[in-house]
Amino acid sequence: MQSKNEQISELIGLNEELENYFSNTIIPQLFVDAQLALRKFTPPAMRQFNLKREYIGRPLEEISENFRYPTIIDNIKEVIATGKILEKEIQTTDMRWYQMNILPYLVRKENTTNGVIITFVDITSRIKDLKEQEKLIAEHELLLDTIAHDIKNPLFALGLTIEMLRKLPEKSMEKFPVFLAHVESSLLQIKKVVNDLVATRWQEQRYKAEVELLDLQNILEDVRLTLAPQILESKAIIKEELEISQLRFARRKLRSVIYNLLNNAIKYTPANRIPEILISAYQENDHLVISVADNGIGISKADQKSIFEKFQQVETASEGSGVGLYLVNTIVASANGKVTIDSEPDKGSVFKISLPAVAVNISSIQ
Known part of the structure; x- marks a missing residue:
């Protein structure tokens, strides 16, 4: 049986080992006791979370803002209560990402949890890569x-x-x-x-797809040439009202947007009706709007909710794969824009592409 002096000596040795570990580890790490007071932290934690020596012994609640993660105290309480390790990826208020591990600090002789050890591994670069x-x-x-x-x-x-x-x-x-x-x-x-x-x-x-300064009129002419057989067959009448003609966009993507809207306007017009299409471009507040209006079959309110989903096609009698409007919506959304539709069955449709003003070449407006 150990004497009291031997026990004290052993505790001092264990404490020195713990101090040595905390002093030399390269990972931000904290030791919080069962009363939620901060007991130790590593030098990287001091630098990362602006901790000071005088914080030791203070309730974590008083300095929780240093960690810029609002639910850290609730997470610690959960681990103390359950004795289970908590692992999670967190984002702090300074927009950095960490792999946070909270491990119960067990007192084996008493079989109790006397606090937690918390480690933070900075994974911001990995998240950015992902x-x-x-x-x-x-x-x-x-x-x-x-x-x-x-x-x-x-x-x-x-x-x-x-x-x-x-x-x-x-x-x-x-x-x-x-x-x-x-x-x-x-x-x-x-x-x-x-x-x-x-x-x-x-x-x-x-x-x-590289962004460049484009002339909308040239893109429209290119699309007209590609759709020449459909235009000839349907005798489509296409008019243009372009208050703005220049914008910054990826050529292939803008062409794909215009092509799909114009092609649909022709394709989804009843056989006994000549397609009449109006293409407009104008400034509305801080956005450039490209509008394609037709006199086609129109789309019901119920169907409008799903037309931008991949492989969704409202009118199955016409040839198509249901990808066109999905591409339009995806391309516009990737440019921080928005696609809206105003339509009624048998009264035609108006598709509007709204793009941020940064896409507009201001010199063309003046």
């Missing part, structure tokens, strides 16, 4: 959806042109050069998409 990876994955998914959609569009136009050629009377060959031009245009569009996709394997930046 968010960048998530963003990259989302961009790749959007890229794949866009490529698939871009290939499908000229294929559809090619099929439509071939069908029109089949219906062409033998004596009406004067229209043949026009149809041939549409075939060539569709083939060039397919070739461009395939070439961009192949180039992506070797030059990652080739297909990257």
Whole structure:
């Protein structure tokens, strides 16, 4: 049996070991007793949370703001009460991320929890990397959806042109050069998409959507040429009212937005009605608004809630995969913009793209 002096000597030795550990560890670490008073902390914790020596012995509640994490005391109480380790990723009010571990400090002889040891591992850089990876994955998914959609569009136009050629009377060959031009245009569009996709394997930046100063009028002309077979077949009337024509955006993405809205306006117009489409661009408060209004079949209030979801298609009688409006919404949202719709069944629809004023080239307004 140990004498009292031996026990004291052992406790002093254990305390010195604990002091040595706390003095030399490179991890921010705290020791809080069962009464929620701060008993020890490591030098990294002193630097990270602005702790001072005079804080030792004070209730943690008095200095809890130093940790910039409002529920830390509740978490400590939970561990003391349950005796179970708590592990969680937390974000402090200074926007840093930590892996926080709260371990019960057990007194084995008495089998009680006499406080907790808390460690903080800074994982801010890891969280940032994860968010960048998530963003990259989302961009790749959007890229794949866009490529698939871009290939499908000229294929559809090619099929439509071939069908029109089949219906062409033998004596009406004067229209043949026009149809041939549409075939060539569709083939060039397919070739461009395939070439961009192949180039992506070797030059990652080739297909990257870079923001640049664009002329909306040029984008509209490009889309008109791509949709020429559909416009010719439907006899669509397309008008423009562009109070603002220049904006900063990624060319491929803006073209995809305009193409999908214009294509839908033509596609979802009843066969017995000539499509009438008005494309407008104007400033509204601190936003640039691009509006596409049509006289098509319209969309009910109930269906409007799901039209921007992937693979959702309201009118199943028309050819489509339900990806177009999903792409429009995703592209606009990624630019901190918003897509709204005003529509009634059989009375047409108005889609509005609202983009922050930073996207507008102010010189074009003055």
